[in-house]
Amino acid sequence: MNQRNYQELELDQIVPSPFNPRKSFKGPRFDELIASIKSVGVLEPILVRPKRSDGADFEIVAGERRFRAKKHIAESNGGLAGAVIPAIIQEMDDATALDIQTIENLQRENLTELEEAEAFKMFVGKKGEGAVSELAERTGIREAYIRRRLALFTLPKKVLTAWDKGKLKYGHLEQLIRLKDKKEILSYFEQLTDEKAYGSPMTVDALRHQISTQSPELKGARFDLKKEGCPACSHNSDVQKKLFSIDVEKGKCLNRKCFKQKQNDHILKHWKKSGPYKAYGVRAFRFREDFSYNDYNNFWNGAPKKCKACDSFVALLTLYGKPDYEEVCIGDRDCYDKASRSKQKSSTTKASTDDGTGPRVSWHGDYFREQFFKDALPERIKTFKPDDERIFSLVLYAFIQSIPELHQWFAVKHNIKADDIDSDCSWFRLDYKDLFGVISMMKTEQIFEDLHEALSQVVLMHTFTTNERWLMAGYLDLHLQDEWSITQEYLAKKTKAEILEFGEQLNLFTDPKIETFLFEVLLKKRGSFKSCKKSELIRLLMESGVDLRGKVPEEVLSGHPLHQSEESGRGFRAV
Incomplete structure (x- = not known):
């Protein structure tokens, strides 16, 4: 190692290093450093190397905070003239200076999160990908941690800036790096930062859930995963989990566009073997997700023969290739209405002339049956006492039936067999007869147990905000400020x-x-x-x-939904 010499250097002889990852030199800690230097001086010399730059003779290797604090004091007292700082002078090349700067800053452990990530990036950028292991060994920081931080620089700069300003958590960024499409990333970013539009900031769990819900399951692929290279693909959530040690669902494809194209190509190649083609002669398909409810019309009672030759006569499939609707028209609405009336007239005439007993209009039975239930059911429910176990059974049925994410949980718990039970819970649905059949046979104790479990899952779902959970916790006498x-x-x-x-x-x-x-x-x-x-x-x-x-730190307590209110309400306690 080159010889070190101690010397007091004038401040105007020294310049900061452009490679120092630390960019922030303000805040309470910096103010404390200034006060300390005013009181007792600079106790630990800074480290510099001889290097002419911008008219100065030395460049800082370590100790820029002390230099800036001393400079601030000198400027407050009239200028830099005559102001000095104790320094250790050592000859070194750029690589050695970078080593010392990076290691020294990381070991001080008071960099901002972005500064720390930038230190990793600069070190690895100068030394190559293999330097990750070296950096981990020299700092004691896990390789997976360093790689996760390096991956952040694939995100748009505005996302990193929002993180540095505290508008986003690291957990948000960890989920965003799973995506590769910049437009998709920025779309989520707008949701994360626009509190006016979305009510409150989206939590990390909500973002993870939303991304996972939009990410298809690889096991639902119709195409050959190995042949297409999916097991080793960077969009495979299993690969991401292994590489970055992040909390993600297994077996997901984060590149929905690519997955969808491969599904489309495979289904198209084998379409003549499909159910809609064999049963109804449907010659084409589309994915249901590409259409809104108003974009298509269903042939509930079968399509007219002439429609089957039309390019707008298709089957709508799920992303996994299963038919949602086997006979629909995605063409002109007037054309559809005309064809449907023609078929209905033909069917009505045939039904009326076969033996004279058929219904004149086919929809009357459904309509008036449903009208009866709309009028009679609410009145009948009113007659039951609040503690009648049938009320709780119906509440449990309505609760689960209306929340898709609960179907899979209920099926697994009660051993209900279903073909798609291992699929993504947001796609899985129980047959209503199976669900009602199990609940109607349950004892009161089991009904209450399931209600408790279902409610516990629902209040933690992404559809509820942190503030809503805060209110519910207070209602149940669970107070963050006392028990966190x-x-x-x-x-x-x-x-x-x-x-x-x-x-x-x-x-x-x-x-x-x-x-x-x-x-x-x-x-x-x-x-x-x-x-x-x-x-x-x-x-x-x-x-x-x-x-x-x-x-409880202030950042955890801030934002209480009743913080501004004098009234705590029933069961609530204001902070």
Whole structure:
């Protein structure tokens, strides 16, 4: 290693390095550094290397925060003339300087999340893909963690900027990197950041659910997965999980457009073997998802013969190739109406002349039967007492029938056999007769058990916002401010500076157990929390035995739906 020399350098002889990943030099921690230097001076010299740049003689390798704080003080006192800072001068090339900058910054553990990711990017960018293992070994940071952070730079810059400003969580970005289509990413980004349009920010779980729901299951492919290279494809959620260690559903294709095209090509090639072609002579198909309800008309009683030769006569299929509607018209509505009336007139005439007993109009039976139920059912339900078990049975049936995501859960729990039971729960549907048959035979205790379980699942679904869950929790006397507790996972996602900040705000560092652990286990001076690494601060909070229940950082409490209200309401308690 080249010789190091100590010297006090004038500030105007020094320039920052363009490779320093740290970009933020403001905030409470920086103000504290300025105050400290004003009081006792710069205790730890900065590290510089000789390099002429912009009229200066030295470039900073480590210690830019100290340099900027000292510069701020000098400028406040009239200028840089005569202002000096203690420095260690060492000759080194760009590669060595980058090594020291990256490792030094990462080990200080108070970079912002974006700065940390940029440090990874700069190091690997200069040294090549193989440098990920080297960086992990030298810093103690897991390779999977580094790779996940590097993957963020595939996202649009505006997404990263929103993350850096705190508008998005890392979990949001982790889900967005699963997508490859920039338009799709930006569409989700608009939903995530437009609170006026969507009521409240979309949670990470809601985003994960929405992306997974839109991502087809690979096992639903009609084409040969191996032949098409799907097992090793970067759009395969299993590959993403293995590469980045992210929480995703198994066996999903994140490139819906590609999956759909391969399905289309395979089905088209084998269409003459399909049910709609064999049974009804349907010569073409379309995917149901490409049409709104008003874009097609169903031939409920079969299509007229002349329509079957029309290009607009098709079957509508699910993305998995199953018929949703086997005979529909996607063409002109007037043409459809004319053909339907012609067929209906023909059918009515035939039914009326066969033996004189057939209905004149085919829809009368359905219409008046349904009219009876609309009038009579509500009146009959009113006659039942609130504790009648049949009411609870019907509530459970209506609850599950109206929420598709509960069908799969109920089928598995009650061993109801179905062909598609292992498919995505958002696609799976129980036959209404099977569902009603099981519920109608259940005992009261089982009905209540299922209601509890179903409700527990529903309140955690993406259709509910965090604020709604907050209100429901208060109604059930579950109060975040009293029962929330700091966890290992929460601390792992915080920077050292953030842990120190909320630790002081919550008076955690005044607890005797914390002080004892700091002195006796970590072997540090009492009260010297700022000298701890992030990993040591986490040990302090997790292993010292301090009671963390009800110690809630402001960021977790902020945004309470009743925060602005004086009225707490029944069962609620305002923060």
